[in-house]
Amino acid sequence: MKMSDHQPGKSGLLERVDAERHFTDPGNGEAAWIEVIQKMDEVYADLVRYQVELEEKNSALEEAQRFIESVQRSMTDVLIVCGINGRIQQVNRALEEITGKSARQLVGKPFATLFEDESRKLVAYFPEKIRSETLYDCEVSLIGSDGRPAPLAMNCSSRFDHEGRLVGMVLIGRPVGELRRAYKDLHATHNELQHAQQQLVHAEKMASLGRLVAGVAHELNNPISFVFGNMHALKRYGSSITHYFNALHSGDDETKLRKLRDDLRIDKILGDMGSLIDGTLEGAERVRDIVQDLRRFSGNHREAPQRFELCPVVRTSVEWVVKAARRKPEVVLQMAESLEVVGNKGFVHQILVNLVQNAVDVMENLPTPRLFLRCFREGDKVIVEVRDSGPGIPRENLMRVFDPFFTTKEVGKGTGLGLYISYGLATDQGGDLRVGNHPDGGALFSLSLKAA
Numbered sequence: 513m514k515m516s517d518h519q520p521g522k523s524g525l526l527e528r529v530d531a532e533r534h535f536t537d538p539g540n541g542e543a544a545w546i547e548v549i550q551k552m553d554e555v556y557a558d559l560v561r562y563q564v565e566l567e568e569k570n571s572a573l574e575e576a577q578r579f580i581e582s583v584q585r586s587m588t589d590v591l592i593v594c595g596i597n598g599r600i601q602q603v604n605r606a607l608e609e610i611t612g613k614s615a616r617q618l619v620g621k622p623f624a625t626l627f628e629d630e631s632r633k634l635v636a637y638f639p640e641k642i643r644s645e646t647l648y649d650c651e652v653s654l655i656g657s658d659g660r661p662a663p664l665a666m667n668c669s670s671r672f673d674h675e676g677r678l679v680g681m682v683l684i685g686r687p688v689g690e691l692r693r694a695y696k697d698l699h700a701t702h703n704e705l706q707h708a709q710q711q712l713v714h715a716e717k718m719a720s721l722g723r724l725v726a727g728v729a730h731e732l733n734n735p736i737s738f739v740f741g742n743m744h745a746l747k748r749y750g751s752s753i754t755h756y757f758n759a760l761h762s763g764d765d766e767t768k769l770r771k772l773r774d775d776l777r778i779d780k781i782l783g784d785m786g787s788l789i790d791g792t793l794e795g796a797e798r799v800r801d802i803v804q805d806l807r808r809f810s811g812n813h814r815e816a817p818q819r820f821e822l823c824p825v826v827r828t829s830v831e832w833v834v835k836a837a838r839r840k841p842e843v844v845l846q847m848a849e850s851l852e853v854v855g856n857k858g859f860v861h862q863i864l865v866n867l868v869q870n871a872v873d874v875m876e877n878l879p880t881p882r883l884f885l886r887c888f889r890e891g892d893k894v895i896v897e898v899r900d901s902g903p904g905i906p907r908e909n910l911m912r913v914f915d916p917f918f919t920t921k922e923v924g925k926g927t928g929l930g931l932y933i934s935y936g937l938a939t940d941q942g943g944d945l946r947v948g949n950h951p952d953g954g955a956l957f958s959l960s961l962k963a964a
């Protein structure tokens with residue numbers, strides 16, 4: 513029987529004294545005796561009460577201990593508690609599992625022996641450092657149960673006793689093996705995504721290139737036809753000159769030669785030659801430029817940012833698209849004589865082609881389509897505004913036009929990538945692309961670029 517089972521107040525001692533009082537003569541000594549016994553009873557009752565309290569506290573303590581143990585057991589993070597001397601006082605199951613050593617083997621050992629060489633040098637400073645600060649996310653590695661390093665992100669803080677004296681430190685480490693693997697996977701996926709995006713840009717570029725071919729062909733037709741014309745003229749001139757030279761060498765007399773010279777119009781030929789050759793060269797140069805633009809446009813490589821004159825790029829972009837359009841809009845171009853920007857010429861070309869193409873598409877069925885282009889400098893930026901006389905963009909779509917695959921065109925007509933890619937190309941070179949509707953109607957896109 514436990515002491516606490518005894519009911520205080522019903523002590524056998526007092527009962528007996530009560531009973532004896534009936535048979536003996538009550539006197540003064542006896543009263544004192546009774547008092548003593550009463551006191552003893554009180555003390556005994558107190559004792560029993562204390563005992564009960566103690567037992568209750570003890571079981572609460574045991575409960576708390578079990579709770580703490582269960583929490584420590586369930587922790588996936590590693591816990592190491594050390595004394596001021598750096599010797600391990602307590603560890604949890606996570607550490608036992610990682611190191612393959614039991615708590616009994618570990619307690620009393622210097623904590624640094626748990627770590628592999630490189631980390632050991634680092635953790636050697638922990639006891640000193642925690643005096644002034646708590647350490648967060650230190651990358652350290654334990655020696656794993658298989659002898660291989662087990663990487664952890666470790667926090668370390670000082671531990672004080674109830675009087676505020678430093679008595680040791682607490683190390684908590686999160687295994688980061690999983691995290692590292694997840695990070696590696698993420699990295700690989702990100703790379704794949706980037707690759708896919710590059711391909712997408714290229715595919716979209718090729719698609720727009722296809723649409724542009726008609727315009728470019730028209731562009732090429734012009735210089736090529738006057739190169740041809742000039743060459744035919746030069747050929748004719750050549751045979752006249754040969755004829756005249758032959759006469760010169762055969763020793764014909766002066767008057768005959770003069771007549772021949774007039775008939776063959778040698779003087780006019782000599783006067784024309786220079787401009788014919790210049791014109792031919794110009795035509796050839798124009799062809800070379802168009803081919804260069806085309807190559808830049810279709811190129812999948814990333815050019816380093818360069819300084820270039822924006823106006824010719826704007827002109828060719830518009831020409832290419834407009835020439836290829838079924839219904840050619842009236843183009844109103846408004847730009848300064850010279851606007852130098854820094855960026856990627858090919859990208860700017862591609863963006864403008866996309867914007868102009870969209871404008872042309874949206875005005876396809878208008879009786880008098882008009883396209884307005886305005887380029888101007890604003891602070892350290894150069895702005896290119898592309899505006900059309902179409903219906904504009906509904907409010908609810910304004911936020912979505914830059915989303916990939918957002919298109920209101922019929923299936924097969926648009927991929928919905930044009931603006932998404934253009935936006936990326938603009939921001940890639942430190943610029944920006946914005947959309948809105950003009951108060952006088954029509955959509956207004958403004959491309960901002962870095963001024964040179």
Ligand SMILES: Nc1ncnc2c1ncn2[C@@H]1O[C@H](COP(=O)(O)OP(=O)(O)OP(=O)(O)O)[C@@H](O)[C@H]1O
Pocket residue numbers: 866870871874900902903904905913914918919920921925926927928929930931932955
């Ligand atoms: N000038 C404009 N006026 C009205 N709506 C426009 C204009 N430009 C773009 N949009 C709207 O934005 C959508 C997305 O344009 P985006 O250039 O990204 O793709 P798309 O032209 O539909 O297809 P893709 O360019 O890939 O062939 C268009 O389908 C259209 O609804």
Ligand SMILES: [Mg+2]
Pocket residue numbers: 866869870926930931
């Ligand atoms: Mg488009």
